[in-house]
Amino acid sequence: MAAPMAVSRLRPLLFLLLAAFACHAADGSRSRYGHGHAHGLGVNYGRVADDIPSPRRSVQLLRAAGAGSVKIYDANAPVLRALAGTRLTVSIMVPNEIIVDLAASYAAADKWVADNLLPYLPKTRVKYLLVGNEVLSDTSAANTTWPRIVPAMENLHRSLRRHGVSRVKLSTTLAMDALVTGAFPRPPSAAAFRPDIAEAVVRPLLRFIERTNSYYFVDAYPYFAWAGSNGTVPLDYALFRGDGGIRYVDPGTGLVYANLLDEMLDAVGAAMSKLGHGGVRIAIAETGWPNGGDYDQIGASVRNAATYNRNLAARFARNPGTPARPGARMPVFVFSLYNEDLKPGPGTERHWGIYYPNGTAVYPIDLAGRRPLWAYPPLPVPENDAPYKGPIWCVLAAHAAEKLNETAVGDALTYACGQGNGTCDAIQPGGACFQPNTGAAHASYAFNSYWQQLRKTGATCYFNNLAEQTIKDPSYGSCKFQSSLG
Numbered sequence: 001m002a003a004p005m006a007v008s009r010l011r012p013l014l015f016l017l018l019a020a021f022a023c024h025a026a027d028g029s030r031s032r033y034g035h036g037h038a039h040g041l042g043v044n045y046g047r048v049a050d051d052i053p054s055p056r057r058s059v060q061l062l063r064a065a066g067a068g069s070v071k072i073y074d075a076n077a078p079v080l081r082a083l084a085g086t087r088l089t090v091s092i093m094v095p096n097e098i099i100v101d102l103a104a105s106y107a108a109a110d111k112w113v114a115d116n117l118l119p120y121l122p123k124t125r126v127k128y129l130l131v132g133n134e135v136l137s138d139t140s141a142a143n144t145t146w147p148r149i150v151p152a153m154e155n156l157h158r159s160l161r162r163h164g165v166s167r168v169k170l171s172t173t174l175a176m177d178a179l180v181t182g183a184f185p186r187p188p189s190a191a192a193f194r195p196d197i198a199e200a201v202v203r204p205l206l207r208f209i210e211r212t213n214s215y216y217f218v219d220a221y222p223y224f225a226w227a228g229s230n231g232t233v234p235l236d237y238a239l240f241r242g243d244g245g246i247r248y249v250d251p252g253t254g255l256v257y258a259n260l261l262d263e264m265l266d267a268v269g270a271a272m273s274k275l276g277h278g279g280v281r282i283a284i285a286e287t288g289w290p291n292g293g294d295y296d297q298i299g300a301s302v303r304n305a306a307t308y309n310r311n312l313a314a315r316f317a318r319n320p321g322t323p324a325r326p327g328a329r330m331p332v333f334v335f336s337l338y339n340e341d342l343k344p345g346p347g348t349e350r351h352w353g354i355y356y357p358n359g360t361a362v363y364p365i366d367l368a369g370r371r372p373l374w375a376y377p378p379l380p381v382p383e384n385d386a387p388y389k390g391p392i393w394c395v396l397a398a399h400a401a402e403k404l405n406e407t408a409v410g411d412a413l414t415y416a417c418g419q420g421n422g423t424c425d426a427i428q429p430g431g432a433c434f435q436p437n438t439g440a441a442h443a444s445y446a447f448n449s450y451w452q453q454l455r456k457t458g459a460t461c462y463f464n465n466l467a468e469q470t471i472k473d474p475s476y477g478s479c480k481f482q483s484s485l486g
Contacts, residue, residue: 040368041313042069042091042333043354044286045079048340053359055082058337061355062088066313066368071285071333073133075116084123091128091333092117093173094152096145099132102155103148109155110162118163128331129156129168130217130285134175136197146197150204157212169214172205173285176220176264179271183264184225184233188324189252191267192274206277215283215331218268222260222308223289223348227298233260235385239289239304240311255323261287261312266324283331287312291339291362292351293384294461294469295392296484300348301382306363309334309354310373317369334367346460347469390471391483394451394461395444397468409443412463416446420453426479433479444474445481452482 043062053061055078062070063086071091072079083090094102094112102109117126131153135145153170160168176183178193185191193202209216226238237246242258249256250266257263265282272280289308293300312334321328339353339362354365364376400409417424426433426449427442447467451459461467475481 040066040068040366041316042071042089042331043067043337043367044071044073044333044335045337046073046335046340046343047076047338048343049338049357050342052338052340052357055079057359059083059086059088061359062337065354065361066366066370068368069127069331069333070337071128071130077119080120080124080126083125084120087125089125089127091130092126093130093133094156096132096135096138096141099135099145099152100148102131103151106155106158109152110159113156113159113163113165117165117168121165126168128215128217128283129160129170131156131170131172133173134219135172136178136201137175142196146201149201150208153205153208157208170212171209171214171217171283173217173219176218176225176268178202178218179267181267183221184229185267186248186263187250187252188257188263188267189250189255189270191271193271198275203275203277206272206275206280209280210277215281216268216272217283217285218265219286220261220264220268220284221287222264223299225260225264235299235304239307240315241307250323253324257323262322265322269322269324281328281330282325283333285333286335287332288335288352290348290351291353292347294347295384295388295390295471296469297346297348297384298387299382299385300351301380301384302363303379303382304385305352306365306376306379309365309367310371310376313365313367313369314373315369342465344460344462344464346462388471391473391485393470393472393474393481393483394448394467395470395474396440396447397466400466401440404440406439408464409439409466412466413439413443413446416443416450416463419450419459423449423453445479448474448481452484455484 043065045058059082067088069089069091070083073093074095075092080090102112117129120126131149132145135141135149149172153172157170176185178197179185179191180194181191192198206216222238226233226235234246236242238260240259247256247258248263255266268282269278272278289305290300291302291305312332316332319327319329334354336352338355338357339351341350341357343349354362356362363379396409424446425431427445428434433445443466447461447463451461461469473481473483
């Protein structure tokens with residue numbers, strides 16, 4: 001009788017265990033690789049888009065991807081409320097445009113803290129308060145905002161101490177262009193900060209960071225360094241695929257590098273050392289790889305984006321540090337949560353997300369780095385790892401033509417025609433492209449004419465999300481559209 005009695009006693013326990021397992025498997029925020037725990041890479045949660053999921057759904061998607069933290073570009077109340085009670089640590093940001101005011105007035109800084117931070121503590125686990133975003137990349141702010149960054153941080157720090165908030169660390173984010181050599185500082189040991197910011201801005205910033213035990217937050221994108229290297233940097237080296245023996249040896253230190261990101265991080269460290277603050281810790285505020293882009297943008301693909309971010313997660317799960325800082329732990333934030341369709345600029349600007357705006361995954365990823373790379377499904381083969389050499393045109397986007405906003409298209413058309421030399425002569429009455437006399441047809445010609453004339457000086461095929469590139473010749477009859485080949 002003993003065995004049957006034991007089985008009968010175990011049945012309720014077995015039922016509870018099975019029920020718990022079923023609930024665990026059904027929870028979309030978890031997987032067989034343990035996504036329910038907040039130990040993975042952070043994610044930048046930008047919202048420059050017209051139709052993305054709600055903050056609450058976005059938190060679910062962050063957890064489903066295995067994110068351990070999140071960084072937002074403001075102190076948005078609905079987002080901070082949605083993050084309350086989660087294990088996600090949070091970074092919030094002071095907008096660039098109010099830095100001067102916060103530097104000039106402790107009262108203003110204290111009010112900002114009272115309005116934008118204190119109401120959400122401690123339920124929302126805010127860990128970093130970042131004062132401005134890439135402020136030192138904006139040379140128009142050299143005489144206004146640059147010298148006010150650290151004073152603003154001092155006032156905010158004083159406010160945090162007054163309110164007994166000791167766990168929130170202050171810093172600011174800087175792009176790689178804070179270095180003399182910009183995005184590709186080789187050799188890393190020779191890197192230095194730009195002379196216009198080194199003494200006046202960066203040295204006081206490093207002093208503050210060191211005194212408050214915070215981090216230097218850098219936006220480091222191997223994609224841009226690789227894409228601009230004219231083939232001198234192998235793609236595998238930029239994507240952490242260094243198994244083929246690709247290495248770079250810094251002639252100044254003898255340190256051996258197996259990937260481009262480590263070079264960039266150690267370059268920042270070398271620049272800080274030259275100012276006497278080589279011990280300041282480094283955090284990666286933004287990094288990632290675009291999953292798509294324009295025809296003239298090399299290497300932007302789902303396969304490369306997934307490869308970079310998966311390898312990044314696996315690498316930092318081991319806390320390897322860098323050759324100059326072995327074993328160093330650092331916060332890392334992938335850019336970004338969504339493909340943000342309203343971001344201006346070239347096509348890559350709208351293709352950094354791990355999710356599409358409708359909430360579906362661009363590619364599967366475990367940001368905790370626990371999922372073996374072999375366990376992922378196959379990825380599409382990229383078609384743009386080498387430069388596209390055919391003709392390209394810029395025309396009215398298909399989605400804009402389907403739901404034509406005549407006012408928006410008219411404004412874009414007027415802008416395009418006002419730039420360049422003879423940009424819209426062909427769509428004037430009697431011109432070769434006047435017919436058909438419609439806003440859509442004229443817009444395509446004007447967009448293309450503008451872009452072909454000015455693209456080499458930085459013009460993009462965007463026009464507030466109304467334009468797109470095409471490799472299909474839009475010319476018709478006697479109306480000829482100039483291509484990117486001339």
